[in-house]
Amino acid sequence: MEQTKKEGRYGRIYQQLNELLKKPGDFNSRLSTIAAVLHHKMDYFFWTGFYLLNEGELIVRTYKGPAACQVLEKGRGVCWACILRGESIIVADVHAFPGHIACDSRSRSEIVVPLKDKGGNITGVFDIDSKDIGSFDETDQVWLERIVGLLC
Numbered sequence: 001m002e003q004t005k006k007e008g009r010y011g012r013i014y015q016q017l018n019e020l021l022k023k024p025g026d027f028n029s030r031l032s033t034i035a036a037v038l039h040h041k042m043d044y045f046f047w048t049g050f051y052l053l054n055e056g057e058l059i060v061r062t063y064k065g066p067a068a069c070q071v072l073e074k075g076r077g078v079c080w081a082c083i084l085r086g087e088s089i090i091v092a093d094v095h096a097f098p099g100h101i102a103c104d105s106r107s108r109s110e111i112v113v114p115l116k117d118k119g120g121n122i123t124g125v126f127d128i129d130s131k132d133i134g135s136f137d138e139t140d141q142v143w144l145e146r147i148v149g150l151l152c
Contacts, residue, residue: 001043001044003139006140007139009042010139010140010143011143013037013041013042013147014143014146014147014150016037017033017037017147018150020033020037021033021034021150021151027151028061028062030151031061031062032062034126034147034150035048035062035063035064038128040064044130044132045128045129045130046065046066046104046106046107046129046130046131047066047068047103047107047128047129048063048127049061049062049064049065049068049126049128050062050115050124050125050126050127051072051079051124051125051127052115052123052124053083053122053123053124056074057074058071058072058074058079058080058083058124058125059071060072065104065129066104066106067104068103069101069103072101076099076101077099077100077101078091078094078097078100078101078112078127079101079112079127081099082112082125083122083125086114086122087114088111088113088114088145089110089111090109090110090111090136090138090140091111092109092134093133093134094107094110094129095108097110104129106131107129107131108129108130108132108135109135109136110127110128110130110136111128111140111141111144112126112127112128113125113126113141113145113148114126114148116148116152117152118152126144126148128140128144
């Protein structure tokens with residue numbers, strides 16, 4: 001997607017989510033809203049969802065797209081790398097990422113953003129896959145970090 005178009009779309013999505021998340025709802029409904037809006041408005045998002053930490057395990061929660069891995073092997077893959085590094089990760093070609101976990105072989109690129117509580121502790125990740133190599137860039141990272149920030 002062309003950069004100007006991408007920036008504009010993210011800006012509109014951010015405003016929409018900001019308004020939607022002001023309405024009453026629990027944490028899971030907020031996760032569902034973010035995943036649904038982004039998945040349906042960004043045409044290159046193939047899998048869009050959240051994995052949350054629960055007693056040391058990274059377990060899938062709300063998502064849109066094909067079936068997901070239920071629990072991600074500890075210390076392996078892009079999602080765990082995001083947690084261990086404490087920062088967002090963009091992977092242009094997941095098949096070149098050491099230890100990549102292939103929940104669906106059609107996924108080719110990925111971005112993972114850490115999900116933090118109000119104290120700054122990582123509680124999970126927002127994981128997005130694309131069927132195309134090199135789909136994600138710094139624009140995606142900046143906007144997805146802002147969007148995840150709406151959860152705090």
